[in-house]
Amino acid sequence: AQKITQTQPGMFVQEKEAVTLDCTYDTSDPSYGLFWYKQPSSGEMIFLIYQGSYDQQNATEGRYSLNFQKARKSANLVISASQLGDSAMYFCAMRETRPAGNNRKLIWGLGTSLAVNP
Amino acid sequence: NAGVTQTPKFRVLKTGQSMTLLCAQDMNHEYMYWYRQDPGMGLRLIHYSVGEGTTAKGEVPDGYNVSRLKKQNFLLGLESAAPSQTSVYFCASTKAGTSRAGELFFGEGSRLTVL
Numbered sequence: 001a002q003k004i005t006q007t008q009p010g011m012f013v014q015e016k017e018a019v020t021l022d023c024t025y026d027t028s029d030p031s032y033g034l035f036w037y038k039q040p041s042s043g044e045m046i047f048l049i050y051q052g053s054y055d056q057q058n059a060t061e062g063r064y065s066l067n068f069q070k071a072r073k074s075a076n077l078v079i080s081a082s083q084l085g086d087s088a089m090y091f092c093a094m095r096e097t098r099p100a101g102n103n104r105k106l107i108w109g110l111g112t113s114l115a116v117n118p
Numbered sequence: 119n120a121g122v123t124q125t126p127k128f129r130v131l132k133t134g135q136s137m138t139l140l141c142a143q144d145m146n147h148e149y150m151y152w153y154r155q156d157p158g159m160g161l162r163l164i165h166y167s168v169g170e171g172t173t174a175k176g177e178v179p180d181g182y183n184v185s186r187l188k189k190q191n192f193l194l195g196l197e198s199a200a201p202s203q204t205s206v207y208f209c210a211s212t213k214a215g216t217s218r219a220g221e222l223f224f225g226e227g228s229r230l231t232v233l
Contacts, residue, residue: 035220045161045208045224091160095220104149104168105176106220110160 003027004092004109011114013082020067021077021112023092029053031097034075035106036066039089048090051075079114087116120144124209124225131199131232139194139228141209148214150192151176151222152184154205161208167192168214199232206230 005024013019025034036048051059051066059066067076079086092109122143131137141150151166153176163176167186181203183195192211196203206229210222 033220037222043206043227045210045222047221047223050221093220104174104214105151105163105166106222108161110158 002109003107004094006090006092006109006112008112009110011112013079013086013114013116015084015116015118016081018078018080019082019114021079021090021092021114023075023077023109025073025075025092025094027073027094027096029096029098033095034066034068035093035095036064036075036077037091037093038086039091039111040085041088045091049077082116084116084118087114089113122209122211122223122225124207124228126228127226128229129231131196131230133200133232135199135232136195136197137199137230138196139207139209139230141192141194141211141225143190143192143209143211143223145211145213145223146189147211147223148189149212150186151210152182152192152194153208153210154178154203155208155227156205164194164207196230199230201232204230204232 093106165184209225
């Protein structure tokens, strides 16, 4: 079974509008971290935002915020005021802490391709 | 601000040839990783290292070997390249012992084609 599921292979959004990219995860570990990365067409992977399972508030980094719903096991990325430069692949990832050694690796989703239309 | 540097950026090999990809990081990170990325497959972990002199297998280790003789360098070797190893390879590193240890710093990628 997939531990990280990104159900939207592709998304479109108008420039200046907000967009939500979905990510659901599956873990029985009470302590875990969730990450979002961006991969533009140039290919580099860029870290965007992090949410810890015990964090009380949703993470925010500039125009990026993470809508963390722990009971639903979802960690959706919200991009506000989309810009043309936001067009990219977006990957959700999780780091578990159990069993021992899992905290050294990330589990990755397959990504969502976002296109921002002018 | 070099960060994570991969060499070479591009390489074309013939089936059966060998090669080594070099990853170097200047952030004193303990953990280093090699991933491959194929269309529709996301990132798949090949091997990783949690410190100098230690390596471990990831999801898709077959056909690859690695070494971490120095903390700053992580080498990925293909002993006998196969067309199935045509891919984009990414090296990444992160600092150990923090809750944000999944905040990976990536190299620019190495595009390998095996004919």
